[in-house]
Amino acid sequence: MAASKEDHQELHVLMVAFSAQSHINPLLRLGHSLLSKGLHVTLATTEVVYHPYFASSAAVPDSITINGIQVLFFSDGFNQEDRKNTNLDQYMEKIQIVGPTSLSNLIKNHFVAGPKKLACVINNPFVPWVADVAEEAGIPCACVWIQPCAVYVIYYRFYNELNQFPTATEPEKVVELPGFPLLRHQDLPSFVLPTNPFGSMPKVLSEMFRNVKKFKWVLANSFYELEKDAKDSMADLCPILPVGPLVPPSLLSEDEHDQKQDVGIEMWKPDDSCMKWLNNRAPGSVIYISFGSIMVPSAKQIESITVALKRTKRHFLWVMKTLEKSIVADGGGGIPLDFLEETREQGLVVSWCPQTKVLVHPATACFLTHCGWNSVLEAITAGTPLIAYPQWSDQPTNAKLISDVFRTGIRLEQDGDGFVGSQEVERAIEEIVGGSRSEEIRKNAEMLKLAAREAVADGGSSDRNIQLFVDQLIGKR
Known part of the structure; x- marks a missing residue:
């Protein structure tokens, strides 16, 4: 009592x-x-x-x-x-x-x-x-x-x-x-x-x-x-x-009152312009990419992801922090200007975004993530399928849980140095959006959303x- x-x-x-x-x-x-x-x-x-x-x-x-x-x-x-x-x-x-x-x-x-x-x-x-x-x-x-x-x-x-x-x-x-x-x-x-x-x-x-x-x-x-x-x-x-x-209460309730009740703090101010961009995209059409508040991929890894995105021709929203505020991997760099120009109609790159709003947006198809536990829980409570790209600490285990225990996503295959080739990124995107396992993954994600x-x-x-x-x-x- x-x-x-x-x-x-x-x-x-x-x-x-x-x-x-x-x-x-x-x-x-x-x-x-x-x-x-x-x-x-x-x-x-x-x-x-x-x-x-x-x-x-x-x-x-x-x-x-x-x-x-x-x-x-x-x-x-x-x-x-x-x-x-x-x-x-x-x-x-x-x-x-x-x-x-x-x-x-x-x-x-x-x-x-x-x-x-x-x-x-x-x-x-x-x-x-x-x-x-x-x-x-x-x-x-x-x-x-x-x-x-x-x-x-x-x-x-x-x-x-x-x-x-x-x-x-x-x-x-x-x-x-x-x-x-x-x-x-x-x-x-x-x-x-x-x-x-x-x-x-x-x-x-x-x-x-x-x-x-x-x-x-x-x-x-x-x-x-x-x-x-x-x-x-x-x-x-x-x-x-x-x-x-x-997690933010907005992920656990449809009540508008809860949208304003989160006590969490934000490291950087989110760029809300991406929400207007998402509003103009078809349901389930956008690949959301974010690697959290610490990691910045190497220049080689960024290039691999850009090649995969161009091949899929799918819309994407990519969070890439300014390097001055991040721990940069060896050879880390920004997204190439020629890629931004070539994909101007396909995608949007922002320095930070209101992640919880993005995850619950109807246009978001999946989340390519570094597998930080906060991000994984936010995706689970939003019912959003995941593509797992772990780096360190608990993230490799989180990726294992996503793919083999929760069954709400796909884990990228990495080489001995942690690198993921463009064909593997492309394969995972196509599989989770419309492949043989996509329906099962979406059903599992929705089930865990309700359980949360x-x-x-x-x-x-x-x-x-x-x-x-x-x-x-x-x-x-």
């Missing part, structure tokens, strides 16, 4: 997020659900987030508010100039040293010394030291896992040495896990492979998964009906509670899990 708002009127939760859009937005959306259940919610993230996301002012305020959620900022130990010349490993090492003290001071200043009762700290996976801060303060801690439950299972089993994985001497080893299809090395998260170049990320993940018992709850940005087998496989090891999909909406509706599986979490917090009080 849900408690009334009066029963826990002063109960607060503090969410702590790594300073990236894909990490902050799921927490903000969960926070919005917790607000609707009567809790008070605060989000803490590093000062670096303030300037690009919230304002251009040089001075970072003590706090701001987003749709009822207070946002506080703490130091990551860098000034703006130093941060520009810092790579991922250096940043992760520094914030692991500076972050705990900064966060401890924030908790003391805003909760311990004040009238607010802090009932729980909620973090996400790439700031595992938050659990230590919460433990020292005597506060229960929860983690919001922002990738699929399947990836949670893989990491847990890898870092706790429960199964055999590829090694330097056996790089092609096939992995067998309960509730999974067989996983080849190209299906695994890049951080568990011996070829992973990022030293800091395995350290962060190892710390979390070897000490996962520090979390009283692990909540997942997924839903039970999507990942039943993966979720159930952890029931006796370290349970995970799906509370998603934590049911999961977050009143009494749905994710709604029940959120209420269970809230009720346990109230019981702790």
